Amino acid sequence: MGEDGASASASEPISTVTGGNKPVHRFLRGQPRSIGVVLSMMGVGLFLFGIPMTVHTDIMTSADVFSPFWLGILFCVCGVLYILSERSPSKKIITASFALSIISTIGVVSACMDFIKSMVIIERQDEYTHNNITEDDYVYLRQHYSAVVAMECVFLCHGLIGGVLLIIMTCFARAALRSSNTQAVVVMRNLPSAE
Template sequence: MGEDGASASASEPISTVTGGNKPVHRFLRGQPRSIGVVLVMMGVCLFMFGIPMTTPKDMMTDQFSPFWLGVLFCICGLVYILSERNPSKKMITASLALSIVSTFGVIFAVLDISQHISHNRWMVWFHRAHNMTETELLYMTQHYSAVETMGCVFLCHSLIGGVLLIIMTCFARAALRSSNTQAVVVMRNLPSAE
């Protein structure tokens, strides 16, 4: 009975992939689940903290960059988490594409947030140059300092998220580049043991 089982399994075609899941392991080395959780949390924070920035319409503090950047971070983080659960070439390709799009979004958001910070500093300087009462100047300075602080928080979140996206882009690109050169060896007729 043992010989029949051995001869039945010896006649079946055997397919072996050299290198195994090495390309996937190159992507998984970047800990996509951990980075995905961090990006989701940063995205939620950007989205939630962006709500107060759109309420005062009269002071030129409306900023919509945190909203769409928070959405991009959340989507990218969810794809990273899913790609560690089900590592495949399609998921790694989707991660690479979203990382590149989100990196461009970070560049645009950093420019937009920097412009708002410099605009707020200019507004404080402009109002100090004109004759204002001390009370008006105090309230205006307090308002713009709070807005500038939120802008600095958004800027830090954007830069940290951009660094994480660039790191994951490198890991995804390394995994996809190495999967193109993977060889498949198929053995149909096994040599006899004799």
């Protein structure tokens, strides 16, 4: 009976399910560490370049509404989350990355509008001051304004590039958090030997 009981249990199918419900590997395909480093560096650049922009009291810049500062902080936090998510991927950290990426993308749209608005205001102020000052003063002022507009363009480029990276990582995070129905069921049977 012991042999018959052992052969009966050996011939029962053994099934195991492989593959998780949340395929984290989809997020890792986006190279979150590399994008995290790029976003962190862009965030530090935005923050540091925003500091000298605050000294321009005669014209309104985006630094007056702190756009480079809070956008730089958002980029840095997103970058750190992406770096951490590649080191130890989990559902919680990918969910946090996903949520912060969406918030940062909305922030990029708002900040880019601030950057464009500042460039337009500087150009209009340049036209207004041209009629009220001498030609030598206008040349000096024009050089000053062009440097400020160039910094606003740098901020705008950083914002747009960071926004594209955030949208890409949002798509990867969404794919990783979406439930997967592609589980593989492995069925193994121990067939009795021909002996």
